[in-house]
Amino acid sequence: MNESGSGVEVLVLAAIDAVQSGDFDRIEAAYEELAPIEAAEVLAELFLWVEDLTEGVDVPTLVSKAELPIPDESLAIIDAVKVPDLVALAEAVGSGQADRIFATVLVLVASLKDARARM
Secondary structure, eight states: OOTTOOTHHHHHHHHHHHHHHTOHHHHHHHHHHHTTSOHHHHHHHHHHHHHHHHTTSOHHHHHHTOOSOOOTTHHHHHHHHHTTOHHHHHHHHTOOOHHHHHHHHHHHHHHHHHHHHTO
16 A cells, blocks of 8 residues: 555545545546456555554454444454455455455445544
8 A cells, every 4th residue: 555656556545535535426437447457456455455554453443433334344354355365355245246345345445544544
């Protein structure tokens, strides 16, 4: 994760910021910008965000401080991302579809980023 990076990093950060804004048009535009990029690259960047946002904090406390909507199975998703275990991630998300996994992890990262900023 690098907030001043380029390429995928910048596009992922824009998508995170769009989700945090709650502006559907921004979210849709950010998603369209990410669409041509390999899903593995985008997920890898999101995984780095999860790792960085959860490093050195009590994860259940961080999750409990989230004010933005957060996925139901957030702790299981975080655990699966940290391993990384894509099978466990798909089970935690409730779907093996790449779009659903991407969207869920993106929302999780946006929520954790917001919660971490307030800690």
